[in-house]
Amino acid sequence: MARTTGSDGEKTEAAVREAAVSLIARLGYEAMSMRQLAAEVGVQAAALYRYFPTKEDLLFTLMREHMEGLSSAWEAARPATADPARRLAAYVRNHIAFHIERRHATHVSNMELRSLSHERLTQILRMRTAYEKELRAILRDGVETSAFDIDDTGLTAMALIQMMTGVIVWFRPGERLSIAEVTASYLSMTMRLVGARIDTNTYSAARPFGRAKDAVAL
Amino acid sequence: MARTTGSDGEKTEAAVREAAVSLIARLGYEAMSMRQLAAEVGVQAAALYRYFPTKEDLLFTLMREHMEGLSSAWEAARPATADPARRLAAYVRNHIAFHIERRHATHVSNMELRSLSHERLTQILRMRTAYEKELRAILRDGVETSAFDIDDTGLTAMALIQMMTGVIVWFRPGERLSIAEVTASYLSMTMRLVGARIDTNTYSAARPFGRAKDAVAL
């Protein structure tokens, strides 16, 4: 056999991407074989090489597009002009929403960095650093305008990002907590963590569990 | 050649453990070959099988001992009777000290879980859950005695652990911040995060960067 009826390059490539994210997240990049991936897509291993020249190219493509997605999501969500607290709230909301929505891809981007070549690793890390820089800038602004009370903005930024990204480790949609509740809680924890002096109820997310009536609306 | 002069089983096993932690942390479990590990130890691959029957047994041993170490470190550090804030401070201090000290082993225990068999995975996760349960208990006590102000203790415990463990991702000893400074900062962030009402200077760790004179002493 050769070309199969109904075969379509675009659809196959999309199926490969999707299956790869899910398989790598579940098994790990090294543990996933090209034959396994091909079987998941319903195709022979050789067919994968029409879309990605090597296994590492596939991984890199997934990671790069994930980081690009994160960047552009923040660009779209970032408030044009706002006080640091509002900008921080927007950052937290965007970060959590994006990561919950793309749990598997985030897992891949965070766990498989060591399988990239040096050059590609630095490329991904550059994108990640640029994204984190935005948070540091918000924190710095907050300190300068006395909106926040922070020991060290660099350290605080890393702590916040680890805390927020960690949501994908334990959170499962449809279980005890809703996405809205989780987001509201993280928002309130973040605001306290940075010592935000303004009433966090401003961001309609301070006390999500019934202590305030209109809390859940995001 | 066969047995080499000066060869000693205990020393070899210790060398294997050490090299394995470092190699798995750097390359990943799947990416590390037994031959690579043997070369690092200065031995042939077959010699490894005198100490660990399979590659997975090696991984599991490393993980189990890491978790046991974490548990007993906390047992030794846990204050017998103290208010929730003091117990929380002890938990944070112990967690950060332990994880900074054993960065590589923590990396392995957190990242390579998927390479364990189902049975062994649940065994490791049980140990981890037991350790995390201690934190949840502290948080619950704090809420009940009104020492803390927390939305959801389960969620807050996970957020705190992710934040604290994340220190190994970015922190490198000997760079800009000292271990004491980092610990103090995490302590202060934690206390604010849980809404601790007591003056956090009580724990001699509130403002570590020169704003208070006696801050760095832990």
Next chain:
DNA sequence: CAAATAATAAAACAAACGTTCAATTAATTC
């Protein structure tokens, strides 16, 4: 409807993998 192109299968490649086995030498015990 013929020619060109796109998409795949099938088979094969050398290399690397975890692991086993028999042989061999060092250290220890009697």
Next chain:
DNA sequence: GAATTAATTGAACGTTTGTTTTATTATTTG
């Protein structure tokens, strides 16, 4: 110092790996 035990080597095993090549069929184009 002979017998025993401990520690290791070197070679080999069958699998699996990522990848390449060639042939074949479906689809699109002229």
